[in-house]
Amino acid sequence: MPALAYQSRSDEPPPRIPQAHSQQGARVAGSSRPSLYLRLDNEPARFLISDLLTELETYLPPEQISEVYRAYLFGAEAHQGQERQSGEPYIYHPIAVARILAEMRMDYKGLMAAILHDVIEDTPTAKEHLADVFGDDVAELVDGVSKLTQIDFPSRAEAQAASFRKMMLAMTRDIRVILIKLADRLHNMRTLDAMMPAKRRRISRETLEIYAPIANRLGINRIRLDLEDLGFRHHWPWRHAVLSRTVGDKLQGRSETVAKVEATLRARLDAEGIAAEVFGREKHLYSIYRKMTAKRRSFDDMVDVFGFRVIVDRVDTCYRVLGQVHDLYKPVPGRFKDYIAIPKSNGYQSLHTGLIGPQGVPIEIQIRTADMNRLAESGIAAHWMYKSNGEASGPQAAAKDWLQGLLEVQRDSGDSQEFLEHVKVDLYPDEVYVFTPKGRILVLPMGATVVDFAYAIHSDVGNTCVATRIDRRLASLRTPLRSGQTVEIITAPGAKPNAAWLNFVVTGKARASIRSYLKNLQNREAEALGQRMLSAELAAFGLTLEQVGEARILAHALESGLEDGERLFAEIGLGNRMPMLIARRLAGPSEPVPGGEFLVNTGAPEAGDADRRGARRLAIRGTEGMVVHFARCCRPIPGDPITGLFSAGKGIVVHRNECGNLGDFHSKRDKWLEVEWAEDPLAEFQTEIRVDVGNRRGALATLASAIAEQGSNIENVNSRDKDGMTTTLDFLVNVTGRKHLAGIMRRLRQIPGVTRIVRLSNAGRSREVYSKH
Incomplete structure (x- = not known):
């Protein structure tokens, strides 16, 4: 081990590596079990603290390496006696996670958190203790990665969604949280063979649906590719094996073609005086499989299963190389994409072009600078956004915008599962690029509509949009957008979201904002309706809401477990509480209590029909909103004799008196409400x-x-x-x-x-x- 790794504070003895984690203990002694670990950079996987410290020597100062080693000693002691499913000591896993992050040049506090990332979740160690020993930054990072284990959830899905929501919100405060989680997931996927098949499939599906797309969204291509390949291999092992063998056979059969293209490209660029790196690469297995399933093609139809990458020094050289390769090989129409001029949403930049190579073989060539290549591999991890004092750019700016959107989605989501659903929608990579009238580029998911565009600008613009012009022509709000279009949103001050928009919007932000607005609107409408319903029932006792008084209404709300009188009215309007029973309790004798409130005497008999003869009928105007519904079975209209039924969570459902579906409620008079049409209904x-x-x-x-x-x-x-x-x-x-x-x-x-x-x-x-x- 390097000497600098042993430097200690003046008041501490030199640290010692526990024997269990020495070089000899790195592998399972005397075990014939085959290695469960994939290779890192074509080297055998190693989980030694000495290997990690050697890696850290290349970019961290000695005092910071000592802090990482101190975290290791703490973690080794906390996990003492714990083993993984594969039989190795548990501490090997945190070391491996830190090793992955070290290759990404993670800072020392992030590495400390990586080594300690399971101590809160899997050991008795408390967050407060971590903060005392290592500081608040490290403790917050570890807590952000930890699952919610102290709360009992009704189902595994709800527990996972709640933990995911907690992690994503921690990520909005510090991007290192998700980087640690991605490294943790990557090592878990590399060691997934130790799990039972059902658990492997569940974890692999979650990886493919959530964590690989997050890595893609942050531009961390290296981790994304590993996660996708491992997820593919564990979720569909036979498909992975067959496709891997078939791709290998095809590439081997065309090895001469690949070598010829490489040599031709190098010769042409050398002749033009262009310094460049040229190398062939085989296509990503999971991307081939995904394309086969999406386009319903057999492997024989997937002709472009390998491509080439050209790395140059400057942006203008990229376009010079593009001209040369188009002169060498015929370009395929529609296959050229300029991600340098218009980067992807994760900051990715490159030129992509499809060509017809030697012997008619289709090939793809990517052209980028060395900086673009580094950003394509590491994304947000290439430059730490949390260190930046200036304006973020590239992947950092893209990630910042995405994180800000996550905060808005979290604010508008009702629960953790709804939040997870919204985030999933935004994680898939197909994109369209559209312009505002002032020339600003917005990147939206494929299939996004004008309403999605409006909410991407601002929630207030989405909530008040009424019309649009696409390329100066009026269009419907549900029109799917195409790349290159210029979209202008027309708003109106009194406009509001329509529930029908939920049928065609695709972005999580739009969906969450619409649902949040409609939910709040329903509560306001329920509150107004509840007041009218309670007023009608109080009339049977010769009372009004003003005569009852706010104090008595508040006392009854608190007694019922509600926070205030407004919530009581909303519960009545939503059909969750019967207004005739509440009216009787409010009309009964009351006793003053200290503080000026009232305790209502509830000893009066239940209200029957005879007690309610003086109650006013509730007048239906047709403008009550989402808390009054008109039954589709009989479709009542003004002039029909009608009856109202309470429906929990929805409010009132109005039927015609002659409706056959009312028969089921004849014995449930407490569910009935006396209603009538207003003299001048205001709706159709x-x-x-x-x-x-x-x-x-x-x-x-x-x-x-x-x-x-x-x-x-x-x-x-x-x-x-x-x-x-x-x-x-x-x-x-x-x-x-x-x-x-x-x-x-x-x-x-x-x-x-x-x-x-x-x-x-x-x-x-x-x-x-x-x-x-």
């Missing part, structure tokens, strides 16, 4: 009518025109032949009430060929309104 309501018409050309157009003449909009229409001579058309139309509907039906009755008109209800049962026979 949907109802269905069925029209039988002679099977002739233009019949549908004639009927639709007649409905439009009566001031109604057709939401949907279904048609089917009835007997070969008659067509049955079902229209879903918007009306203001029964009078409006009657006018529409009278107009349809006048059309030649119409033989029968009915209004539909109860999922197909109908009441005949007009027939000519």
Whole structure:
């Protein structure tokens, strides 16, 4: 071991490596078990502290290496007696994780946290103790990587989602958290053979769905490729083996072609005086497999399974090389991508071009500078964003924007599983590049719509967008965007998100923002409705909300486990609490208590129908929002006798009195609510009518025109032949009430060929309104 690794503080004796972790103890003594570890940089995997310290000598000062060694001694003692599934002492794993990070040139505090990353989770060591011994920075990093083990969750999925959310939020404060986690996951994947097959598949799926995309999002290509290949190998071992063997055979058969292309490229660049590194590379196995499954192609159709990389000194040289390779080989139309002028969202820069090589073999060539190549391999790890005092650029700026977006998604997500769902959406790499009117480039996932674009600019822009211009032409908000388009968002101060947007938005930020707005909107609407419902019930006792008073309402809310009176109103509006029971308790005798509040005497008998004869009916206006729903089975409209039913979490569901589905609730009078239509409803309501018409050309157009003449909009229409001579058309139309509907039906009755008109209800049962026979 290097002498500098043993330098100690003046008040401490020289540290000693425990015998269990010496050179001889690095491998399982006397074991015939084959090595479970993959190679690092084509060398045998080693988990010795001496190897780690030797690596650290290349870039850290002695005093910092001593701190790393001190963390190792603490970790070795904390994990004493613990073993991994493979049988090795547990401390080998943290050393291996730190070794991976050392190759990325991680700073010493990050390395200390890597060595200690499991002590909070797997040993009795507390975070506070770590902070006392190693400082707050190291303790926070270790805590950020640790899973939530102190809380009991209903399911494994919820526990994993909560731990992931905790880790991602810690990452927004310090990017080193996710780098340690990625290194931890990479070593776990390298040693996954020790696990049972079911657990291997579960961990591999999680790696492919979450951790490899995170590495890609941060531009850490080296770790991403390893995670993907290992995840592929463990999740689909037979597919991996077959594809690996097939790719090897194909590359071996074309080795002469690869060598010829390399030699030709070098000769041309040397002749032009361009200093460059040229080397061939085989395609990434998992990317081949993913392309085969996505495009439903066999391996024989995947002709471009190897490519070439050219590394030069400057950006302008990249374009010179591009001209030379296009002069040597014919470019394939549509296969050129300039990621130098427009980098990927993770900061990746390179020129990609597809060519027809010797003997008609398709090849791909990537051209980049040495700095671009380093950033492509290490991404955010190439320069530490948390050290930067100036403006972030490249991968650092991209990561900063992404982390800021994560904070907004976290703020708008309801729970950990919803947060995980939103993050997953943003992790997949296919992208489109679109411009704002001022020329700013926004990178969005493939399939993103105008609404996604609006939320990418700012949440307030998304919440108030009403229209758009794409390349100066008006377009729908649900239009999928294509690279190169210029998008202008038109907003209106009174506009608000539409629940239907959730059917087509694809970004996590847009989805989380819309859901958050609608959830808050529903709570506000529920609160207003709850006040009206409680007022109507209090009228039976000759009381108003003002007479009851805020103090008594607050006392009842607190007694019910709610934080305030507003929450009590919202619970009533959402159908979670019965307003007639709350009204009786509020109307009962009360006793003053210290502080001016009231304790309500609940000894009064339960309210029955006779007690509620004085209650006012709740007037339905149609503008109550998401807490009043109109049953689709009978589709009530103003003028119909109606009844309201409580639905927990939704509010009130309004049915027609004659609806057959009310039969199930006859014995549950506590679920009923006395409702009536307001004198002047302010909304339009949907109802269905069925029209039988002679099977002739233009019949549908004639009927639709007649409905439009009566001031109604057709939401949907279904048609089917009835007997070969008659067509049955079902229209879903918007009306203001029964009078409006009657006018529409009278107009349809006048059309030649119409033989029968009915209004539909109860999922197909109908009441005949007009027939000519």
